[in-house]
Amino acid sequence: MSTTTAINNDVANLSLAAEGKKRIEWAGRNMPVLNQIKERFAKERPFAGVRIAACMHVTTETANLMLALKAGGAELALCASNPLSTQDDTAAALVKEFGISVYARNAVDRDGYYKHLNAALDIKPQFVFDDGCDLVNVLHTTRTELLDGVIAGCEETTTGVIRLSQMAKDGALKFPMIAVNDTDTKHMFDNRYGTGQSTFDAIFRATNTLVAGKIVVVAGFGYCGKGVAERAKGLGAEVIVTEIDPTKALDAMMQGFRVMPMTKAAAIGDIFITVTGNRDVLRDEHFKQMKDGAILANSGHFDIEIDVAWLEKNAKNKNAKMRFQTDEYEMKDGRRILLIAEGRLANLGAAEGHPASVMDMSFSDQALTAEWLLKVGKSLAAGLHNVPTEIDKNVATLKLASMGAELDQLTPAQELYLNSWEHGS
Ligand SMILES: NC(=O)c1ccc[n+]([C@@H]2O[C@H](COP(=O)([O-])OP(=O)(O)OC[C@H]3O[C@@H](n4cnc5c(N)ncnc54)[C@H](O)[C@@H]3O)[C@@H](O)[C@H]2O)c1
Numbered sequence: 001m002s003t004t005t006a007i008n009n010d011v012a013n014l015s016l017a018a019e020g021k022k023r024i025e026w027a028g029r030n031m032p033v034l035n036q037i038k039e040r041f042a043k044e045r046p047f048a049g050v051r052i053a054a055c056m057h058v059t060t061e062t063a064n065l066m067l068a069l070k071a072g073g074a075e076l077a078l079c080a081s082n083p084l085s086t087q088d089d090t091a092a093a094l095v096k097e098f099g100i101s102v103y104a105r106n107a108v109d110r111d112g113y114y115k116h117l118n119a120a121l122d123i124k125p126q127f128v129f130d131d132g133c134d135l136v137n138v139l140h141t142t143r144t145e146l147l148d149g150v151i152a153g154c155e156e157t158t159t160g161v162i163r164l165s166q167m168a169k170d171g172a173l174k175f176p177m178i179a180v181n182d183t184d185t186k187h188m189f190d191n192r193y194g195t196g197q198s199t200f201d202a203i204f205r206a207t208n209t210l211v212a213g214k215i216v217v218v219a220g221f222g223y224c225g226k227g228v229a230e231r232a233k234g235l236g237a238e239v240i241v242t243e244i245d246p247t248k249a250l251d252a253m254m255q256g257f258r259v260m261p262m263t264k265a266a267a268i269g270d271i272f273i274t275v276t277g278n279r280d281v282l283r284d285e286h287f288k289q290m291k292d293g294a295i296l297a298n299s300g301h302f303d304i305e306i307d308v309a310w311l312e313k314n315a316k317n318k319n320a321k322m323r324f325q326t327d328e329y330e331m332k333d334g335r336r337i338l339l340i341a342e343g344r345l346a347n348l349g350a351a352e353g354h355p356a357s358v359m360d361m362s363f364s365d366q367a368l369t370a371e372w373l374l375k376v377g378k379s380l381a382a383g384l385h386n387v388p389t390e391i392d393k394n395v396a397t398l399k400l401a402s403m404g405a406e407l408d409q410l411t412p413a414q415e416l417y418l419n420s421w422e423h424g425s
Contacts, residue, residue, distance in 0.1 A: 008077075010116060011091040012105045020060075020093030024067075027060035030356035032402035033364040033395060034068055041072030046371050048073030053125035055117060055135035056156065057085040057348055058104040061359035063093070066100055068367050079120035080104035081131035081156075083113050084341060085348035114138070121146055127370060127377070128153035130177075132301050133160035133167075140172060152176040152377035154369050156362065158191070158222070159277050159301035161384070168383040176380035178373065180365050183392040185399070187223045189361040194354030196227025198347035199273055199299045200235065206326045206340045206350045207295055209271070212236030217269035219262060220276035221248040224299060228273050229257055240265045242281075262286055273346075274298045274305035283307040284314070292335040297346035308343040325350035364395045 028035065041047070047069055056062045058080045066076055078100060080086045086106040094100040101123070103116035117138050124146060130136050130153060139146060152175055155161055161181050167173040180186060203209060216232040217240045218225050225241065229252065232239045241257045242265055243249035249259045266272075266286035270293070274281045277300050287310065298305045312318070315329035315337075322328045329337045341349025353359075368391045373380075400407065410418070417423055 006101075007095065007099050008101045008103075008119070009091075009095040010103045010105065010119065011095055012088040014092045014096050016089035017092040017096035020063075020087070020089030020091070021097045023087070024060045024063040024090060024093055027356035027359075028064045028067075031061065031064050031360040031363070033360050033398040034064055034367060036398060037364055037367050038064075038068035038071045041068055041367070041371075045073040046374055049075065050127065050374065051075045051123050051125050052077075052127045052129065052370070053120045053123050053135065054078045054129035055081045055120060056129055056131045057081055057353060058091050058094075058102065059085065059087055059348075059353050059359075060090050061353070061356050061363060063090050063098075064356070064359075065363040065366060066094060067098060068363075069370065070098065070100060072371075075123065077101040077120040077123040077125070078104065079116040079135075080108075080113070081134060082345060082348060083108045084344050085353060087352075118143065124149055126151050127373060129156070129366060129370070130154070130160055131156040133163040136160075136164065136167075136173075136177065140167070140174065147174050150175045152178065152373045152380060154178045154180045154366055154373070156186075156366065157181050157301055158224075162277060164384050173382055173384065175382050176373075176377065176385055177383075178369050178385050178387055180362065180369055180387055183365050183387045183395070185361045185392050185395045186365050189358045190354060191223035192227035192230075194227070194358035195224040195275065195299050195347060196229075196231040198351050198354050199228050199275075199297060200231050201352070202299075202325075202340060202346040202350035203271065203295065203297055206297075206324055206346075207338060208323075209295060211271070214238070214270040215240060215268055216271045216273065217242065217262070217265045218257075219272070219274040219281045219305070220278075220300070221245075221252045221257075222275065222277075224275040226251075228275055228299065229255070232271075232273075233257075237271070240269065263289075266290055269294065271295045272297070275300050276305060277301060279304040280307050281305045284310050287311065287314075287331070287337060290335065290337055293338065294335075295338045295340065296343070297340040297350075298343050299345060299347050301345065303342065303344040306339065306343040308339065311337065311339065361395055361399060364398070365391060368394065 216237040241252040267289040317330040319328040
């Protein structure tokens with residue numbers, strides 16, 4: 001345990017620690033790549049004495065990332081990047097069983113959320129891990145006295161990367177941030193396979209609905225939308241995609257999905273899933289047409305994809321939490337609309353987020369990128385940067401090995417052929 005940084009916390013219930021520890025260890029079993037990195041960190045101690053503030057979903061998988069960094073010697077303060085995704089037992093275990101400072105309580109209000117971000121920043125971080133850019137935002141708005149001490153940071157999700165690129169464009173970003181979200185290994189595993197499966201896990205837990213034979217409308221056919229649409233198809237649904245980008249829409253068509261605007265899809269869908277990173281994707285003109293019993297879930301980062309305020313204002317009745325993480329809004333004409341996890345990230349609010357084997361990739365990318373930043377962070381310009389390709393390939397190679405797969409090797413003649421322009425066909 002660090003001798004220089006005190007272990008503080010604001011968690012819901014420390015007596016949940018034993019249960020949290022069990023679940024953290026369970027997740028760890030399915031994170032073979034991160035485990036290998038952790039073992040190396042424990043030997044080499046690259047982060048000895050380095051202060052890191054992390055604003056991430058407080059889940060068992062994040063806990064394993066924290067343990068890998070701690071094994072490498074880091075002094076850590078963790079706060080939640082979303083109030084609904086915090087697992088109180090995980091938070092308790094990190095504090096009580098593993099001696100890590102955590103500021104996170106499930107369903108904390110907005111004020112509490114920002115208090116937690118500020119408490120994590122009190123560690124005076126040299127490096128930051130963010131998931132949605134809120135920590136970086138606080139650093140640049142209300143905690144500017146800490147900016148000089150921050151060397152660099154990593155961003156985990158698409159929405160955070162979008163916010164950071166705007167900051168960088170305006171010259172407002174004061175230190176280098178690495179778009180860990182943009183690695184191939186993260187996109188493929190986390191956004192696509194992770195969001196695809198765990199969004200349906202949330203819908204099942206919340207509604208226990210049968211997906212086969214239903215019409216599922218997926219708004220956005222990016223990395224996450226592809227995963228959601230593929231899983232919906234696999235479960236036997238008819239899938240409609242809504243898009244604003246012609247190439248993404250064409251891709252959806254070529255994969256056998258119907259494409260139409262939400263104004264048309266609204267009247268025929270049974271289940272609506274938003275994954276656009278945009279706002280007001282489902283709004284009054286759509287709610288007005290929806291069928292009785294329509295289910296709405298958002299798996300985009302912020303709770304602005306579904307206009308929940310409109311439902312709150314215009315519904316005749318609200319049956320709050322009529323099922324686990326499911327609110328029912330009864331419209332004036334008697335139709336009922338079901339909303340999962342209050343329109344927040346459904347897969348984290350009503351399920352456990354991605355399986356550990358998915359987060360193994362993102363968090364191995366995070367751990368190796370942080371190690372790389374120790375070496376190069378001070379020499380990088382303020383702004384948004386990509387993860388070096390070697391880290392991405394290294395994580396993919398380690399994962400393949402853990403799955404028992406082997407790569408083919410280039411022959412010398414193939415290597416020469418690929419690296420030369422002189423050869424004809
Ligand atoms: N739930 C999770 O666990 C999880 C995991 C990763 C990312 N995310 C979040 O999911 C969101 C999407 O991420 P992504 O990686 O798929 O992004 P992406 O940029 O690859 O895809 C978003 C797609 O939405 C489309 N779009 C934008 N506005 C639209 C609109 N009004 N109607 C229809 N389509 C629209 C874009 O054209 C794009 O194709 C982001 O907010 C990201 O942070 C969530």
